[in-house]
Amino acid sequence: MSRSCYPVILLGLLLTGFSPKHERAGPRTGYRDWKVYCGGPDRIRYSALAQINRDNVRQLQAAWTFDTGDAFEGSEMQCNPIIVDGVLYATTPKLRVIALDAARGSLRWSFDPNEGRKVFSKARNRGLTYWEHGKDKRIYFAARHYLYSLDARTGEPVTHFGKSGRVDLREGLGREPATLTISATTPGVVYKNLLILGSIVSESLPAAPGDIRAYDLRTGRLRWTFHTIPHPGELGYETWPKDAWKYIGGANNWAGMSLDEKRGLVFVPTGSAAFDFYGANRAGDNLFANSLIALKADTGKRVWHFQAVRHDVWDRDFPAPPNLVAVKRGGRLVDAVAQITKSGHVYVFERETGTALFQIEYRRVPPSEVDGEVLAETQPVPLLPPPFARQVFNEDMVTKRTVQAHDDVLQRLRTLRNGGQFTPPSREGTVIFPGFDGGGEWGGAAFDPETSLLYVNSNEMAWVLRLVERPPAKARPSGQGLYLQYCASCHREDRRGTPPEFPSLIGIGEKYTASEVSRIAVEGGGRMSGFAHLKGEAVRAIADYLTTGKDTEISGEAAAPSPIDLKYSIDGYNKFLDPDGYPAVEPPWGTLNAINLDTGEIVWKIPFGEFPELVEKGMGNTGSENYGGPVVTAGGVLFIGATNHDKKFHAFDKSTGELLWETVLPAAGNATPATYEIGGRQFVVIAAGGGKSGAHSGGSYVAFALP
Numbered sequence: 001m002s003r004s005c006y007p008v009i010l011l012g013l014l015l016t017g018f019s020p021k022h023e024r025a026g027p028r029t030g031y032r033d034w035k036v037y038c039g040g041p042d043r044i045r046y047s048a049l050a051q052i053n054r055d056n057v058r059q060l061q062a063a064w065t066f067d068t069g070d071a072f073e074g075s076e077m078q079c080n081p082i083i084v085d086g087v088l089y090a091t092t093p094k095l096r097v098i099a100l101d102a103a104r105g106s107l108r109w110s111f112d113p114n115e116g117r118k119v120f121s122k123a124r125n126r127g128l129t130y131w132e133h134g135k136d137k138r139i140y141f142a143a144r145h146y147l148y149s150l151d152a153r154t155g156e157p158v159t160h161f162g163k164s165g166r167v168d169l170r171e172g173l174g175r176e177p178a179t180l181t182i183s184a185t186t187p188g189v190v191y192k193n194l195l196i197l198g199s200i201v202s203e204s205l206p207a208a209p210g211d212i213r214a215y216d217l218r219t220g221r222l223r224w225t226f227h228t229i230p231h232p233g234e235l236g237y238e239t240w241p242k243d244a245w246k247y248i249g250g251a252n253n254w255a256g257m258s259l260d261e262k263r264g265l266v267f268v269p270t271g272s273a274a275f276d277f278y279g280a281n282r283a284g285d286n287l288f289a290n291s292l293i294a295l296k297a298d299t300g301k302r303v304w305h306f307q308a309v310r311h312d313v314w315d316r317d318f319p320a321p322p323n324l325v326a327v328k329r330g331g332r333l334v335d336a337v338a339q340i341t342k343s344g345h346v347y348v349f350e351r352e353t354g355t356a357l358f359q360i361e362y363r364r365v366p367p368s369e370v371d372g373e374v375l376a377e378t379q380p381v382p383l384l385p386p387p388f389a390r391q392v393f394n395e396d397m398v399t400k401r402t403v404q405a406h407d408d409v410l411q412r413l414r415t416l417r418n419g420g421q422f423t424p425p426s427r428e429g430t431v432i433f434p435g436f437d438g439g440g441e442w443g444g445a446a447f448d449p450e451t452s453l454l455y456v457n458s459n460e461m462a463w464v465l466r467l468v469e470r471p472p473a474k475a476r477p478s479g480q481g482l483y484l485q486y487c488a489s490c491h492r493e494d495r496r497g498t499p500p501e502f503p504s505l506i507g508i509g510e511k512y513t514a515s516e517v518s519r520i521a522v523e524g525g526g527r528m529s530g531f532a533h534l535k536g537e538a539v540r541a542i543a544d545y546l547t548t549g550k551d552t553e554i555s556g557e558a559a560a561p562s563p564i565d566l567k568y569s570i571d572g573y574n575k576f577l578d579p580d581g582y583p584a585v586e587p588p589w590g591t592l593n594a595i596n597l598d599t600g601e602i603v604w605k606i607p608f609g610e611f612p613e614l615v616e617k618g619m620g621n622t623g624s625e626n627y628g629g630p631v632v633t634a635g636g637v638l639f640i641g642a643t644n645h646d647k648k649f650h651a652f653d654k655s656t657g658e659l660l661w662e663t664v665l666p667a668a669g670n671a672t673p674a675t676y677e678i679g680g681r682q683f684v685v686i687a688a689g690g691g692k693s694g695a696h697s698g699g700s701y702v703a704f705a706l707p
């Protein structure tokens with residue numbers, strides 16, 4: 001599709017006659033606090049605060065640093081804090097909730113949901129929800145399979161919410177709760193007295209269904225459910241096999257949602273159905289997976305939807321809550337919803353009707369050659385704005401970092417299926433570019449209502465998706481067979497995993513006892529979902545096999561054929577890297593983009609992030625993987641951390657992309673910053689959690705202000 005747009009494009013700036021100051025009324029009111037995830041229910045990450053501005057941002061200094069003390073090897077901290085009445089609420093790498101004095105960074109209280117259990121692996125949380133009614137002031141957040149309601153003043157659970165202050169998210173899904181693994185890493189939205197919430201579930205089967213749910217904020221009672229995998233009689237039911245609603249999971253909203261309070265509409269982006277990469281047991285287009293769904297916030301009734309990927313087998317989840325924006329069409333402002341994608345596109349729809357504001361074309365795409373897989377014949381592609389990430393990894397884009405790296409990558413590239421978006425997964429391996437983490441990712445985009453510019457940071461990392469045949473059923477009822485069946489898709493058949501995303505389990509017996517491994521297998525943690533449905537005997541056999549190498553047969557007869565037993569799995573989540581561990585593709589390896597949503601043009605684009613050791617060798621400005629979103633302000637500044645390797649927190653001129661200021665954080669700022677004002681002083685704060693791409697982990701919040 002598109003060619004590389006590297007180096008910097010400033011051309012659009014000239015073409016669009018971009019004018020930052022006049023014409024737009026700007027935001028009507030508000031945008032001066034940060035009480036809500038991403039700055040508000042419209043999720044535009046915009047602040048009207050302007051004390052820190054493009055002229056003085058170079059003087060920014062650390063005002064306070066708070067170390068949560070919870071960092072451990074591999075941990076992450078992705079929280080976008082909220083600030084209410086001078087108190088900053090955030091989460092730690094171990095998912096404790098902390099309340100800090102937002103002016104000084106001193107601790108008021110903390111709440112630990114872990115109940116004494118050891119936190120063994122990455123746990124993720126991207127934010128919290130605040131709600132008040134009269135004297136009732138509360139914080140909501142999810143850890144493991146519980147949604148908690150805490151007293152905002154003390155951090156104590158509100159005992160009359162759910163059972164003793166929490167709701168079990170496994171309940172009410174129409175399946176046996178004990179067999180389900182579900183949590184929520186991203187806050188939902190508050191509408192009247194409802195908390196509307198999505199979920200994170202497993203990407204492989206078994207997986208919980210991705211129901212969208214509304215809970216009573218006071219009591220925790222479930223008030224409505226929207227089935228993203230439709231039940232009999234519901235719209236979209238015919239896009240699945242007839243019993244899929246009983247055994248398929250996913251199609252969940254893990255990325256968060258946005259609310260149009262005035263219209264009472266909630267906009268819910270969903271991810272793929274599980275299993276992500278092979279869909280023989282979910283023939284059909286699979287509504288409402290990979291869809292942007294507009295629901296009535298008070299009832300959960302669907303108003304419109306748009307499906308971006310039919311029958312997804314590429315893990316093309318919508319990765320971030322959409323931005324509720326206003327764009328100019330024929331001289332008037334139209335309320336719209338803009339949704340970024342992992343593939344590097346932006347979809348813009350009229351908010352009430354779902355009418356696309358830029359043309360979308362349905363293109364013929366290749367069929368699968370894999371046994372049992374039937375792909376959709378056509379897929380949508382928006383014609384504008386142009387993609388903000390390269391779309392095909394061509395041979396002329398192979399890394400030229402060293403001759404050896406180039407030759408090695410080129411040789412491997414030639415063995416893979418490679419044709420850009422919608423190239424089917426294959427046995428020989430298919431290049432996924434942009435990769436499973438975008439393009440766009442969970443940090444999402446910021447929107448400036450003064451100028452109609454949408455800011456989005458992007459990864460440009462290729463991954464290789466390779467399908468492998470699972471062992472036949474008769475080999476299963478033993479520790480090793482069960483391991484191959486349930487665990488090898490991530491930890492690989494040879495148990496080497498694909499670190500750091502999927503840890504190696506070789507020598508795991510030196511780290512954990514068999515019973516600890518059993519507990520991890522059953523309860524999961526972080527990106528690994530638990531296998532609560534496995535019988536105790538089966539779990540013990542797997543744990544024995546992993547810790548001692550002994551392959552015990554289990555007494556139960558071979559599992560009866562089940563619709564969740566699939567012929568193919570994958571050989572792990574593999575980034576396409578050169579022999580030295582750098583991206584196989586030529587830079588930029590990450591970019592930051594400003595897109596004019598009135599015209600659909602990219603106004604500026606810069607490489608984003610660096611590898612310090614390559615900079616030393618004279619290879620700077622490469623861009624790098626980056627996670628965490630931007631914040632744009634009326635002071636003319638775009639604040640963003642996100643870059644994995646250089647650990648920098650940056651301030652760019654929002655109209656040109658010029659770097660105005662940067663500082664090195666204690667660990668990479670893989671989170672979205674927040675900005676707020678206390679006593680006439682503007683602060684900007686970011687979580688420095690690191691832990692991505694094997695980077696050093698940290699556990700500090702750092703707040704900056706003018707001296």
Ligand code: HEC
Pocket residue numbers: 074120121122123203204483486487488489490491501502503504505508511517520521525526527528529531542543
């Ligand atoms: C969908 C992918 C996936 C599957 C399937 C999976 N795991 Fe994991 N596993 C992970 C990830 C990811 C982690 C690391 C947790 C984190 O950091 O988020 C992990 C961590 C672990 C750990 C802890 C490793 C350490 O060094 O602390 C153990 C033990 C483990 N898994 C065992 C299993 C077993 C046993 C199974 C099969 C019953 C299994 N896993 C299936 C993804 C998976």
